[in-house]
Amino acid sequence: MSTHDPGIPEQRTSPSAPIDATVVPRYAGDGTFARLPRLDQLPEADTVVWGVPFDSGVSYRPGARFGPQHVRQSSRLLRPYNPALEVLPFSARTVADAGDIGVNPFDIEEAIGTVETAARDLAGTRRTLLTIGGDHTIALPLLRFQHSLHGPIAVLHFDAHLDTWDTYFGAPYTHGTPFRRAAEEGLIDHAHSMHVGLRGSLYDRLDLQESERMGFAAIHARDFIRHPLDELIERIRARLGDRPVYVSIDIDVLDPAHAPGTGTPEPGGLTSRELLEIIRGLAGLNVVGADFVEVSPAYDHAELTGLAAAHAVYELISILPPAR
Ligand SMILES: N=C(N)NCCCC(=O)O
Ligand SMILES: [Zn+2]
Numbered sequence: 001m002s003t004h005d006p007g008i009p010e011q012r013t014s015p016s017a018p019i020d021a022t023v024v025p026r027y028a029g030d031g032t033f034a035r036l037p038r039l040d041q042l043p044e045a046d047t048v049v050w051g052v053p054f055d056s057g058v059s060y061r062p063g064a065r066f067g068p069q070h071v072r073q074s075s076r077l078l079r080p081y082n083p084a085l086e087v088l089p090f091s092a093r094t095v096a097d098a099g100d101i102g103v104n105p106f107d108i109e110e111a112i113g114t115v116e117t118a119a120r121d122l123a124g125t126r127r128t129l130l131t132i133g134g135d136h137t138i139a140l141p142l143l144r145f146q147h148s149l150h151g152p153i154a155v156l157h158f159d160a161h162l163d164t165w166d167t168y169f170g171a172p173y174t175h176g177t178p179f180r181r182a183a184e185e186g187l188i189d190h191a192h193s194m195h196v197g198l199r200g201s202l203y204d205r206l207d208l209q210e211s212e213r214m215g216f217a218a219i220h221a222r223d224f225i226r227h228p229l230d231e232l233i234e235r236i237r238a239r240l241g242d243r244p245v246y247v248s249i250d251i252d253v254l255d256p257a258h259a260p261g262t263g264t265p266e267p268g269g270l271t272s273r274e275l276l277e278i279i280r281g282l283a284g285l286n287v288v289g290a291d292f293v294e295v296s297p298a299y300d301h302a303e304l305t306g307l308a309a310a311h312a313v314y315e316l317i318s319i320l321p322p323a324r
């Protein structure tokens with residue numbers, strides 16, 4: 001049997017149809033994301049999912065280096081049709097899994113360089129890159145790459161944390177500092193960037209003001225209590241406008257009840273349902289790339305975190321604009 005027998009009639013036209021789960025059971029076969037073809041099987045793919053197993057930038061619990069394989073494992077249940085958006089995401093886009101790259105776990109600056117180079121090699125000017133981390137340090141080289149294509153970029157950052165802090169133990173490149181470095185380097189579109197899901201304790205009352213000065217508007221997790229989701233989605237859309245948008249999703253934006261498998265959990269977060277619906281609400285915007293970071297499988301239970309992350313990737317693929 002062909003490993004990529006699409007089975008379902010509407011899917012037959014798509015070269016990136018996932019393996020048909022009615023033919024090969026979901027728990028069997030290659031462990032690519034959503035059981036999509038590998039990039040070497042589908043070099044013409046316009047959209048690439050890849051993994052960056054790096055967690056040397058974490059400040060608390062480790063383990064996000066095992067994130068990519070965990071999210072792939074949890075993505076086996078994804079089906080080809082997305083009813084919420086009425087789209088076949090793997091037909092609308094041609095999607096392949098490029099596997100994981102090897103990065104130096106003992107030299108953060110070298111690792112950052114490796115990620116930027118690999119992003120450029122994988123995506124060129126043509127492909128949309130969806131990166132599974134890894135800790136949040138990797139957003140910096142990914143933004144450097146996006147900036148090289150688009151100039152200052154509107155960043156939609158889902159996170160419990162600001163990640164605009166300055167240094168940890170004197171180290172400038174960590175998972176708590178990528179967006180400050182990005183702002184210093186002029187990578188961020190100051191008028192169109194936004195944090196969503198902020199909460200928890202800070203180091204200083206000035207932390208929020210500083211992040212605002214770096215160009216980030218903010219929707220806090222508490223805002224979800226008193227404002228309807230559609231209103232918040234409208235606020236996000238108004239902020240991003242028609243700019244090229246890079247989406248960075250730290251899975252700890254979700255409440256630990258929905259995503260326990262992460263390194264710096266903060267209570268009072270979003271539900272999986274809220275996150276998925278916000279991503280759906282980005283349909284029609286000019287999303288040019290995304291990362292999904294901070295999944296640490298050793299702290300996960302019942303695949304809650306892996307499933308949430310895999311579905312977030314799926315919804316993100318579903319809202320991508322038509323391929324260039
Ligand atoms: N990027 C994530 N997940 N966390 C940053 C937390 C930094 C800190 O320990 O204060
Ligand atoms: Zn975080």
Ligand SMILES: [Zn+2]
Nearest residue numbers: 136159163250
């Ligand atoms: Zn983060």
